[in-house]
Amino acid sequence: MLGLQLGMTFANVQALFEFDSTSERRATRFLNSPRLIVDSDKEGSILLRAADMDNVVYDWQNILVRLIFDHGILKLMIVRFSKGDEAYRYQGKIFGKVGLGSQVSEMLEFAPLEYDDAEELFYSNGLKGLELGGSNACDLITNPSQIITSIRIF
Structure with missing residues (x-):
């Protein structure tokens, strides 16, 4: 999913998204995707947020992807969307x-x-x-x- 594989290291995923700090937020874009913010506030997870989604009241509403790591290894990938947000839907x-x-x-x-x-x-x-x-x-x-x-x- 997303060109990633379970078992990848946190450092490898950081390199793919071109960020190097767990406190960094960085804009990125995948092929045929909206502009995304790579958000990593701790080494256990990386969030991909819709950068331009309207009507976001709560911080969790623009999270499209969650990557969860255990001891620095990618263990879980979650993609989601809400009805009405079709422009921000993962296409895989x-x-x-x-x-x-x-x-x-x-x-x-x-x-x-x-x-x-x-x-x-x-x-x-x-x-x-x-x-x-x-x-x-x-x-x-x-x-x-x-x-x-x-x-x-x-």
């Missing part, structure tokens, strides 16, 4: 077909999905290390047409 696709904004049910082509009520995420025993957030925080029986609002790779 799982298996080249399913991504943010796709219907959750489209993943059924690749594996059965289970819904975790406590975490409010979809997961599959057949797709280890992948979890999806849906737009209605419920299972597909309750709402079969919900869209993917977050993707977690771990």
Whole structure:
């Protein structure tokens, strides 16, 4: 995801984003993406924020990507978007077909999905290390047409 791989070191990711301080905020841009702010206030995480998103009331609302590190090693990547923020949606696709904004049910082509009520995420025993957030925080029986609002790779 994002051209990154789990297991990369914090230093390698810093180099890719061209910043060298955990207190630095730096503007960057990926191919076909909006302008992003690389925000790293500690060595355990890097946030990518939408630089130009309107109507941001709370600091967490413009976070599009979270990269979480454990002992300096990338362990978790999360991309998310909110309905109405399509211009800021990550464009990458799982298996080249399913991504943010796709219907959750489209993943059924690749594996059965289970819904975790406590975490409010979809997961599959057949797709280890992948979890999806849906737009209605419920299972597909309750709402079969919900869209993917977050993707977690771990």
